[in-house]
Amino acid sequence: MPSTRQLQHVIELQVRKQASYLVVFTLIMILIALGVSIGFSYLIPSPDKSSMLYLATGAPTMVLIFTALVTVPMQNAGARMQGYIDFVKSLPVSRKTFLIADVGIWAAITVPAIVMSVFIAHLIFEPGYAISWTIVPGFLLMVLSCFGIGYGYSFVMQAELAMALSQLIAFTALMFSPINFPIERLPGWLQTVHEVLPIYHMAEVMRASLAHTTFTASPWSYAILAVWSVLGFLGAIRFLERA
Amino acid sequence: MAVIEIENVTKTFKSRGRQTVANDDVSLRVNEGEVFGLFGHNGAGKTTIVNQLLGLLKPDKGSLVIAGEDIVKNPNRGRYLCSVQPQAKTPLSELTPRAVTRVMGKLRGVSDETVEKRTNELFERLDIMQWADVPGKELSGGVTRLTGFCMAAICPGRAVVLDEPTNDVDPVRRRYLWNAIRDLTRDGTAVVLVTHSIREAESTVDEVAVLDRGKVLLQGNASKIKAEAIGNRMKLEAVARAGAGEIVSPDWAESMKIAEAELTLTFDRGLAARALEWASDQHENRTIGAYALTEITLEDLYIDLVGKAEETEDALH
Ligand SMILES: Nc1ncnc2c1ncn2[C@@H]1O[C@H](COP(=O)(O)OP(=O)(O)O)[C@@H](O)[C@H]1O
Numbered sequence: 001m002p003s004t005r006q007l008q009h010v011i012e013l014q015v016r017k018q019a020s021y022l023v024v025f026t027l028i029m030i031l032i033a034l035g036v037s038i039g040f041s042y043l044i045p046s047p048d049k050s051s052m053l054y055l056a057t058g059a060p061t062m063v064l065i066f067t068a069l070v071t072v073p074m075q076n077a078g079a080r081m082q083g084y085i086d087f088v089k090s091l092p093v094s095r096k097t098f099l100i101a102d103v104g105i106w107a108a109i110t111v112p113a114i115v116m117s118v119f120i121a122h123l124i125f126e127p128g129y130a131i132s133w134t135i136v137p138g139f140l141l142m143v144l145s146c147f148g149i150g151y152g153y154s155f156v157m158q159a160e161l162a163m164a165l166s167q168l169i170a171f172t173a174l175m176f177s178p179i180n181f182p183i184e185r186l187p188g189w190l191q192t193v194h195e196v197l198p199i200y201h202m203a204e205v206m207r208a209s210l211a212h213t214t215f216t217a218s219p220w221s222y223a224i225l226a227v228w229s230v231l232g233f234l235g236a237i238r239f240l241e242r243a
Numbered sequence: 244m245a246v247i248e249i250e251n252v253t254k255t256f257k258s259r260g261r262q263t264v265a266n267d268d269v270s271l272r273v274n275e276g277e278v279f280g281l282f283g284h285n286g287a288g289k290t291t292i293v294n295q296l297l298g299l300l301k302p303d304k305g306s307l308v309i310a311g312e313d314i315v316k317n318p319n320r321g322r323y324l325c326s327v328q329p330q331a332k333t334p335l336s337e338l339t340p341r342a343v344t345r346v347m348g349k350l351r352g353v354s355d356e357t358v359e360k361r362t363n364e365l366f367e368r369l370d371i372m373q374w375a376d377v378p379g380k381e382l383s384g385g386v387t388r389l390t391g392f393c394m395a396a397i398c399p400g401r402a403v404v405l406d407e408p409t410n411d412v413d414p415v416r417r418r419y420l421w422n423a424i425r426d427l428t429r430d431g432t433a434v435v436l437v438t439h440s441i442r443e444a445e446s447t448v449d450e451v452a453v454l455d456r457g458k459v460l461l462q463g464n465a466s467k468i469k470a471e472a473i474g475n476r477m478k479l480e481a482v483a484r485a486g487a488g489e490i491v492s493p494d495w496a497e498s499m500k501i502a503e504a505e506l507t508l509t510f511d512r513g514l515a516a517r518a519l520e521w522a523s524d525q526h527e528n529r530t531i532g533a534y535a536l537t538e539i540t541l542e543d544l545y546i547d548l549v550g551k552a553e554e555t556e557d558a559l560h
């Protein structure tokens with residue numbers, strides 16, 4: 001296990017490197033989360049309780065996806081192109097420490113947006129939240145899987161390609177992913193695709209944790225997220241440890 | 244005692260079907276408390292050596308040992324045993340020189356007090372205190388480079404590797420930097436100074452190795468090499484105004500060369516007065532322009548050697 005002191009120093013390095021950006025990003029994520037849970041409701045002619053609940057429980061998932069699968073990979077690809085990752089690799093710390101520190105910082109940044117959006121949506125609509133204890137392990141699993149994939153692909157792929165992919169994910173996650181609506185509305189083949197991809201399962205786990213009286217997630221969703229976590233982090237670590 | 248031992252290291256890069264032999268059977272030894280100059284022009288293979296010491300690249304063949312530890316077997320140890328100023332400037336973004344230097348010191352396990360004291364010492368030494376708290380993205384290239392030096396020098400450990408530390412640095416601060424580099428050796432730290440600016444570095448180094456196209460062309464004690472190869476000779480350099488045929492080599496000169504409108508005359512130190520007199524005459528006759536009498540440097544030797552190496556190579560093809 002990396003020493004906690006080393007971990008503290010790497011966190012200090014990473015936070016100070018982009019302190020004002022991190023603050024701005026936190027604010028933007030709060031806006032996006034509120035936009036999804038409140039703003040989207042205006043797009044639906046006469047939203048019933050159930051579609052409101054879909055939006056309200058989808059917003060936190062959107063925050064995680066925008067952070068871990070879009071923004072962080074873009075940052076990583078940029079850092080690679082600028083040579084910052086080479087610098088990180090030459091630091092006298094274990095590279096796992098770096099990964100833990102960086103994931104920790106970005107995961108922490110999603111928390112205000114998630115909490116605010118749930119809280120405000122509850123005040124305005126009372127869509128029927130029922131928060132279960134599974135939110136804690138569920139959130140950890142979601143963080144691990146989406147950050148694992150985000151770090152994994154932005155390190156394993158060519159930097160320019162990773163940038164392009166991050167944009168593609170932003171678009172498809174927003175438009176064609178069963179985060180804010182039931183998966184049954186998608187054509188059959190797309191449903192099958194989402195059965196293997198992590199996005200749908202993240203949304204399922206998030207819903208089951210935030211409104212456990214209305215939704216349940218199958219154990220399958222947890223298992224698939226676990227597999228993606230392992231794959232993603234193995235890829236990221238392999239890249240960082242490569243001589 | 245040797246801190247760094249590199250033996251028969253060969254490293255080849257393959258990219259897009261092309262092969263580059265970046266290091267060709269390189270062997271070097273760097274001892275405690277000495278400044279070791281690793282010289283060579285662009286593409287000679289210097290940075291490739293640095294990256295192998297850090298464990299960022301694996302050699303095809305050969306061994307690298309730092310403070311008795313085998314870096315080829317344990318590539319992860321390299322970056323703990325050596326502190327390094329990389330050739331590529333680190334993008335600091337919002338990090339200030341003080342903040343990043345401090346973190347580097349703490350990562351190497353130095354106490355907060357010592358880090359504070361040493362950071363101030365280094366910044367004062369290099370005269371960059373006025374930028375200590377300016378975010379990296381607003382710093383000039385030279386100050387960023389000097390910050391890179393401070394990051395490596397804050398807690399140097401057994402060995403420090405400096406890859407082109409003087410690039411972008413102004414002439415006044417360059418002098419401060421040379422002194423700061425010498426200071427590092429005081430407690431026995433071994434310093435590897437990697438640079439293409441051979442001339443300005445040669446008075447700072449104890450030992451040298453000159454790389455050319457991956458091979459070690461010349462290696463040994465800097466003053467010894469100079470004494471042997473240069474001996475008691477000096478040179479006169481001048482802008483040649485007339486063509487090669489119009490300037491006659493004086494009989495007391497050892498050699499005369501005119502290339503790219505630059506004349507170089509070498510001769511024994513005892514003939515310096517005579518050489519100046521000759522130059523003054525030539526200047527009056529307008530066959531040469533500005534002239535100067537100078538010492539023969541390691542760089543001159545290097546250029547000669549590279550020229551010869553190229554000739555042999557051409558002869559082989
Ligand atoms: N990652 C790489 N891939 C392919 N060729 C490389 C790579 N790194 C260096 N080279 C080549 O190896 C040679 C030596 O490079 P380098 O060690 O950077 O030289 P120096 O630092 O002396 O200027 C050069 O010809 C360079 O183009």
Ligand SMILES: [Mg+2]
Nearest residue numbers: 289290291330
């Ligand atoms: Mg180089």
